[in-house]
Amino acid sequence: xxxxxxxxxxxxxxxxxxxxxxxxxxxxxxxxxxxxxxxxxxxxxxxxxxxxxxxxxxxxxxxxxxxxxxxxxxxxxxxxxxxxxxxxxxxxxxxxxxxxxxxxxxxxxxxxxxxxxxxxxxxxxxxxxxxxxxxxxxxxxxxxxxxxxxxxxxxxxxxxxxxxxxxxxxxxxxxxxxxxxxxxxxxxxxxxxxxxxxxxxxxxxxxxxxxxxxxxxxxxxxxxxxxxxxxxxxxxxxxxxxxxxxxxxxxxxxxxxxxxxxxxxxxxxxxxxxxxxxxxxxxxxxxxxxxxxxxxxxxxxxxxxxxxxxxxxxxx
Ligand code: 8YV
Numbered sequence: 001x002x003x004x005x006x007x008x009x010x011x012x013x014x015x016x017x018x019x020x021x022x023x024x025x026x027x028x029x030x031x032x033x034x035x036x037x038x039x040x041x042x043x044x045x046x047x048x049x050x051x052x053x054x055x056x057x058x059x060x061x062x063x064x065x066x067x068x069x070x071x072x073x074x075x076x077x078x079x080x081x082x083x084x085x086x087x088x089x090x091x092x093x094x095x096x097x098x099x100x101x102x103x104x105x106x107x108x109x110x111x112x113x114x115x116x117x118x119x120x121x122x123x124x125x126x127x128x129x130x131x132x133x134x135x136x137x138x139x140x141x142x143x144x145x146x147x148x149x150x151x152x153x154x155x156x157x158x159x160x161x162x163x164x165x166x167x168x169x170x171x172x173x174x175x176x177x178x179x180x181x182x183x184x185x186x187x188x189x190x191x192x193x194x195x196x197x198x199x200x201x202x203x204x205x206x207x208x209x210x211x212x213x214x215x216x217x218x219x220x221x222x223x224x225x226x227x228x229x230x231x232x233x234x235x236x237x238x239x240x241x242x243x244x245x246x247x248x249x250x251x252x253x254x255x256x257x258x259x260x261x262x263x264x265x266x267x268x269x270x271x272x273x274x275x276x277x278x279x280x281x282x283x284x285x286x287x288x289x290x291x292x293x294x295x296x297x298x299x300x301x302x303x304x305x306x307x308x309x310x311x312x313x314x315x316x
Pocket of ligand 1: 053
């Protein structure tokens with residue numbers, strides 16, 4: 001294997017980047033479009049493996065420009081930035097990092113759930129502004145325990161969220177493409193039906209073409225003015241313009257968002273709303289989980305280069 005077999009696409013954790021450069025002589029795709037053209041003209045044919053993250057991915061054009069690509073090794077469970085249908089057509093293996101981040105992403109969903117209903121971030125700002133002294137007690141919030149919670153996407157992360165919510169005596173229902181066996185939660189036939197029957201809708205569906213705007217204006221309307229939306233999945237799963245409009249008009253009680261349609265841009269209309277909690281896509285962002293994701297990414301790369309198959313293939 002020559003030294004230019006591995007292509008790095010986008011920034012990666014130092015642990016991953018150092019390993020792929022040190023062990024495999026990976027070259028990094030330049031960030032600028034003109035730099036990329038020149039780079040690909042010289043090197044495109046040599047790359048058999050691309051290592052990337054869910055944030056950047058190997059999109060349609062880049063994948064087309066790599067005629068000998070055999071694998072995309074993705075850091076992150078979400079791979080919606082990689083053209084998976086082209087990969088499938090061309091027999092290109094795609095791996096991701098499932099399971100190792102379930103706990104942290106589910107913990108983040110619970111953090112948003114508690115924060116949005118009990119208004120802890122808003123209350124923190126209240127104390128720091130000195131309002132406790134000048135204005136008195138903070139306004140009452142909404143009880144978080146015992147709520148009816150709908151989970152959109154009862155996959156690995158959705159189930160981890162549900163397990164945590166059981167500890168809060170919540171009544172859980174879900175909608176997924178297919179019914180999930182081995183759970184006692186009620187199944188809703190559509191996202192709108194799920195939204196209509198719950199107090200809090202938590203979005204945990206995978207991103208990608210099949211889930212674009214699954215939560216549309218009608219679903220947001222069905223959550224209603226006393227309901228809340230939490231999204232720890234992908235911004236693309238929610239109609240962001242409809243969400244912002246509903247929040248501004250009081251047609252939704254609040255929202256907790258870790259993901260957005262055009263990250264890192266967040267609709268500025270939301271900044272002034274105390275019933276909205278905004279996080280910078282940090283769902284899996286702990287030292288422990290990111291180290292586990294890095295290790296699994298490298299294990300997939302090593303396995304592919306040694307055997308031609310990965311440990312955690314998407315769609316396997
Ligand atoms: C990562 C994520 O931050 O795994 C995912 O799908 O959204 C996050 O855990 C991201 O993928 C890293 O690029």
